[in-house]
Amino acid sequence: MNIDINIIKDIYLRSYKIRLTEEEIAKRYKEQEMRCPTHLSIGQELVPSIYAQFINKEDYAVSTHRAHAHYLAKGGNLKAMIAEIYGKKTGCSHGMGGSMHLIDKSVGFMGSTAIVGGTIPVGVGLGLSIQIKNESKISTVFLGDGSTEEGVFYESLNFAALKSLPIIFICENNLYSVYSNLEVRQPTNRKIYKLAQAIGIESSHSNGYDIEDTYNKLEYAINYVKNEKKPFFIELDTYRFREHCGPSYDNDIGYRTEKEYLDFLKKDPLKKMKEILNNSILKENIDKKENEIIEEINEAFNFAKSSPWPEYKDISEYLYKEKR
Numbered sequence: 118m119n120i121d122i123n124i125i126k127d128i129y130l131r132s133y134k135i136r137l138t139e140e141e142i143a144k145r146y147k148e149q150e151m152r153c154p155t156h157l158s159i160g161q162e163l164v165p166s167i168y169a170q171f172i173n174k175e176d177y178a179v180s181t182h183r184a185h186a187h188y189l190a191k192g193g194n195l196k197a198m199i200a201e202i203y204g205k206k207t208g209c210s211h212g213m214g215g216s217m218h219l220i221d222k223s224v225g226f227m228g229s230t231a232i233v234g235g236t237i238p239v240g241v242g243l244g245l246s247i248q249i250k251n252e253s254k255i256s257t258v259f260l261g262d263g264s265t266e267e268g269v270f271y272e273s274l275n276f277a278a279l280k281s282l283p284i285i286f287i288c289e290n291n292l293y294s295v296y297s298n299l300e301v302r303q304p305t306n307r308k309i310y311k312l313a314q315a316i317g318i319e320s321s322h323s324n325g326y327d328i329e330d331t332y333n334k335l336e337y338a339i340n341y342v343k344n345e346k347k348p349f350f351i352e353l354d355t356y357r358f359r360e361h362c363g364p365s366y367d368n369d370i371g372y373r374t375e376k377e378y379l380d381f382l383k384k385d386p387l388k389k390m391k392e393i394l395n396n397s398i399l400k401e402n403i404d405k406k407e408n409e410i411i412e413e414i415n416e417a418f419n420f421a422k423s424s425p426w427p428e429y430k431d432i433s434e435y436l437y438k439e440k441r
């Protein structure tokens with residue numbers, strides 16, 4: 118592989134932290150202390166972990182109902198995210214949003230919503246604000262394959278193309294919208310990234326489990342937006358290992374096969390990166406770092422559980438503050 122081993126290490130450790138955090142959420146979900154729905158990205162960590170290599174806290178990002186990995190990749194605070202999922206006042210949305218409504222302006226994470234496609238125009242608006250203020254940052258719109266079936270997707274891309282806005286659209290194509298495969302939702306030979314091209318936005322595609330190709334194409338795409346100050350759309354194929362919403366597996370309910378899941382599991386980029394690192398001089402260092410991450414995750418759950426609940430008066434206080 119043509120990527121420096123220290124970069125592989127960073128990408129692996131970020132992916133590992135995201136995966137372990139979500140596995141811990143899954144493990145503890147049945148305790149019924151996290152009372153919001155959770156959409157886990159287990160299996161989809163590589164794309165956001167590579168994205169993190171090229172983005173700063175000053176840049177903007179918006180995301181979807183499946184936002185944990187994006188928030189952490191954007192530099193989000195693990196304690197604040199877990200506290201948010203527990204509905205606590207110390208959460209990044211003051212405990213009033215839950216898993217699907219993460220917002221943290223301190224790291225440029227400008228929101229995520231449960232309305233499919235709902236944040237696409239928000240990310241475009243952020244791109245417009247950057248242009249009007251002549252700033253050097255960029256806006257990121259994370260979106261799923263399903264949101265390309267929403268009308269607002271086309272309106273938003275059209276506007277981004279028309280105004281030449283500095284936005285990177287990152288479409289994580291995990292083949293499914295809830296229980297429907299792409300095959301039953303869109304014409305078979307039409308590629309999502311080509312839709313963006315037809316609207317007038319440069320675009321590319323990669324297998325989001327191919328570490329090197331994803332790294333190179335994301336690097337190119339983000340640099341393109343930064344340097345050209347124009348939009349770029351990248352489609353990355355990926356796969357979620359768990360059910361659409363919730364902590365369990367759902368290969369038994371009939372919308373996808375166990376074989377399909379096992380095929381993707383075999384190609385898990387985390388396993389691939391771990392193998393590379395185990396065969397490198399960084400091996401011992403990785404074991405130590407993994408233990409530190411486990412410790413950090415435990416601390417985040419302890420913090421969340423021992424944090425106070427929001428109070429009724431907080432609602433008006435935070436809404437008022439946010440308005441200003």
Ligand SMILES: Cc1ncc(C[n+]2csc(CCOP(=O)(O)OP(=O)(O)O)c2C)c(N)n1
Binds near residue numbers: 231233265295361
């Ligand atoms: C406007 C709207 N329509 C339908 C839904 C129900 N819904 C929730 S998640 C989802 C699937 C979205 O698929 P995709 O964008 O590919 O994201 P993924 O869940 O695969 O990450 C749907 C249809 C919704 N929340 N909002």
Ligand SMILES: [Mg+2]
Binds near residue numbers: 263289290293
């Ligand atoms: Mg999808």
